[in-house]
Amino acid sequence: MIMTFAAFLGSLELGMIYAVLALGVFLSFRTLNMPDLTVDGSIVTGMAISAVICSGGGNPFLALLGAALGGAAAGLVTGLLHTKLKIQAILAGILVMLAAYSVNLRIMGKTPNIPLTKSQTVYKIADEILPPKYAGIVLGVIILAVIIALLYMFLETRLGFVFRATGDNEDMVKACGVSCDNMKLLGLALSNGLVGLAGGMLAQNQAFADINSGTGMMVIGLASVILGEVIFGTKTLLRRLVAASLGAVLYRILLAQALYVGMESTDMKLVSAIIVVIALTLGLLGEKSSKLTKFSAKFLKGRVQK
Amino acid sequence: MKEQLQERKELLQIREVTKIFGGGTVNEKTALNSVNLTLQEGDFVTVIGNNGAGKSTLLNCIAGVYGIDKGSIILDGKDITKLPEHKRAHWMGRVFQDPLKGTAFDMTIEENLAIAFYKNKSRGLSPGITPKDRALFREKLSLLGMGLEDKMTQKVKLLSGGQRQALTLFMAAITEPRLLLLDEHTAALDPAAASKVLELTDRFAENPRLCTLMITHNMKDALKHGSRTILMKDGQIVMDISGQEREQMTVEKLIEKFSIDNDRMLL
Numbered sequence: 001m002i003m004t005f006a007a008f009l010g011s012l013e014l015g016m017i018y019a020v021l022a023l024g025v026f027l028s029f030r031t032l033n034m035p036d037l038t039v040d041g042s043i044v045t046g047m048a049i050s051a052v053i054c055s056g057g058g059n060p061f062l063a064l065l066g067a068a069l070g071g072a073a074a075g076l077v078t079g080l081l082h083t084k085l086k087i088q089a090i091l092a093g094i095l096v097m098l099a100a101y102s103v104n105l106r107i108m109g110k111t112p113n114i115p116l117t118k119s120q121t122v123y124k125i126a127d128e129i130l131p132p133k134y135a136g137i138v139l140g141v142i143i144l145a146v147i148i149a150l151l152y153m154f155l156e157t158r159l160g161f162v163f164r165a166t167g168d169n170e171d172m173v174k175a176c177g178v179s180c181d182n183m184k185l186l187g188l189a190l191s192n193g194l195v196g197l198a199g200g201m202l203a204q205n206q207a208f209a210d211i212n213s214g215t216g217m218m219v220i221g222l223a224s225v226i227l228g229e230v231i232f233g234t235k236t237l238l239r240r241l242v243a244a245s246l247g248a249v250l251y252r253i254l255l256a257q258a259l260y261v262g263m264e265s266t267d268m269k270l271v272s273a274i275i276v277v278i279a280l281t282l283g284l285l286g287e288k289s290s291k292l293t294k295f296s297a298k299f300l301k302g303r304v305q306k
Numbered sequence: 307m308k309e310q311l312q313e314r315k316e317l318l319q320i321r322e323v324t325k326i327f328g329g330g331t332v333n334e335k336t337a338l339n340s341v342n343l344t345l346q347e348g349d350f351v352t353v354i355g356n357n358g359a360g361k362s363t364l365l366n367c368i369a370g371v372y373g374i375d376k377g378s379i380i381l382d383g384k385d386i387t388k389l390p391e392h393k394r395a396h397w398m399g400r401v402f403q404d405p406l407k408g409t410a411f412d413m414t415i416e417e418n419l420a421i422a423f424y425k426n427k428s429r430g431l432s433p434g435i436t437p438k439d440r441a442l443f444r445e446k447l448s449l450l451g452m453g454l455e456d457k458m459t460q461k462v463k464l465l466s467g468g469q470r471q472a473l474t475l476f477m478a479a480i481t482e483p484r485l486l487l488l489d490e491h492t493a494a495l496d497p498a499a500a501s502k503v504l505e506l507t508d509r510f511a512e513n514p515r516l517c518t519l520m521i522t523h524n525m526k527d528a529l530k531h532g533s534r535t536i537l538m539k540d541g542q543i544v545m546d547i548s549g550q551e552r553e554q555m556t557v558e559k560l561i562e563k564f565s566i567d568n569d570r571m572l573l
Contacts, residue, residue: 154431156433156434157430157431157432157433157434158420158424158427158428158429158430158431158432158433158434159430159431160434161413161417161420161421161434162421162429164410164412164417165410165413165418165421168410168412168413169406169409169410169411171402171407171408172407172408172409172410172418173392173410173421174391174392175369175395175398175399175400175408176395176421176422176477177392177393177395177396177426178392178429179392180392
C-alpha cells in the first residue's frame, strides 16, 4: 500500500519547510555540538509572528522575515543565558522554551489559535502564479535553495571557519584568538532564526497558527538531520547541508506513508522519538558488530586464550 | 656571550603571581605561591617538576585560562593580567599535551591552518581560505618534512598523534607569536614522533623575537633543548639554571635534586 500521488506531493511540500527547521537544528546540534531545546519555543514564535502579520493584512514575505527575526531573538536569549550567566546549554534552552510559551501567547493576542484562511499567504501568492499542484513545492525549493546557498557561503568564510571549529574544539578556537561565547551567540541566533522562518512558513502553509504546535519540533529536526546523515552521507560540508534537508523531506514521506498504512496520527510523536533512537544507535550498533566480527575472527583462528 | 644576554629585551614578567584553587574550602590548594619569573626575547625555557608542582598552572595563568589571585603578568610592557584568554592569544601560540586539543578534528588540515593563520586579522565574511593561502600553506608545510602538504584536504581526525602535534605546533607558530607555550606536547607521542616534534620545536624556537616555555617530564629533553631550565616544586620555582651551570648539569644530578626534595617531603 503506497500513498496517493497527491499525498506524496503534500509531504514534499511540508518536507521543504521542515528542511529549513532541520538546517537550523543542524547548526546548533552538529556545528555547535549543543542540544538546543529553544527550538520547540522559537518555531511557535515564528508561527505566531507570521500569523499575526498575515492576518493583520501585512505582506506575507515580510511576515516570514519577522518570523525569522523572532526566532533569532529567542535563540539569542538562550545564548545569553548560557554564555553570560553560565547556565547549562540544555537547561537554558528549556527555560527559554518555557518562557516562549507565554511570550508567544502575547504575540498571538492571547488566543491559542489564529486562522489564516481569509488572509494572504506566500503559498496563496504562489498558487496564483504557478500551477497550484506544484506551487507550494516550487516555492519551498526556492526558499530552501537560497538558504542552503547562503549558509554554505557563510560557513566557508573566515568567520564561518571559526564558527564550525567552535563545536569541534573550544580550546583551539580560544587559542586562535576568538571568543567562543560570541560564536555560540551567533550560532544560536542563526539556528533559531532558521527555525523561526520554518515556523512562519508552516503557519502560512497550514493557514493557521497554534500555540501548542511546538512540542517535539527539536526532535523532528534532529531526526531529519540524522536520517539525512545516515542515508546521504557527511563527506563534504555542502553534502551535509543537503543531506539534512533531504532527511527532512524523507522523514515527512515516511510519516505520511505510516499514516497511510493506518497508523494513528496521535502516535506520530512516539514514532518520531523511536526514529531518533534508532538513528542515534545505528552508529553504535555498527561499532559493536565490527568488534564482534573481529572477536569471532580471532576466536576462529584460536587466538583467544582462556 | 653573557653581555649579549643582558642586552636582550625583557618580554615576559611574572610578578608575585599566586593562584589558589578552591579558595575558602577544605580542598584549598595553593597551586602557585608568589612566583616571579622574567623571560627575555629569544629565551627557550624548559620547565620540570613533579606532578602538582604548578607547571601547567603557570602556563595556564600566562595563557589566561585561569585568572590569578595575586600578582601581575606583563607581556612586552603591557599588563595582560586581566585580559581574557582569547585576547591574549594574539601574542601567544599554544600546544597542549592532548593531540586532540589543538585542532578542530572534523575540519580539514587547510581549514585548521586558515583558522590559525587569520588569528590577528579580522574574521569577516571574506573567503575562509584562498588559493594564495593554499599555496603558502603547502610551501610551509613541506618544510616540516612530514608529507602533510599532500594531505591538506584531509580531515584532521584521520591524522596520527604525531602528525597532529606537528600541525598544532605549526599552527601555533605560523602567526609569529611572541610567546610559545608548550605543555608536555610530546608526552602522548611514541618516541619517534616525539623526537620529530621536538626537532620542529627547536626550529621554531630559533626565532629571536620568540620566547618559548616548554613543560616536560623528560629530564634529558629538558637539558638538551632550550637555553634555560627551571624546576618547580609546590607552586614555587626552586631552581633556575642557564649558561655554564646548566651545561654542567646532568640528568643524574637533576634526579638527585628531585629525590632530595622528595626525601625532605617525607621527613
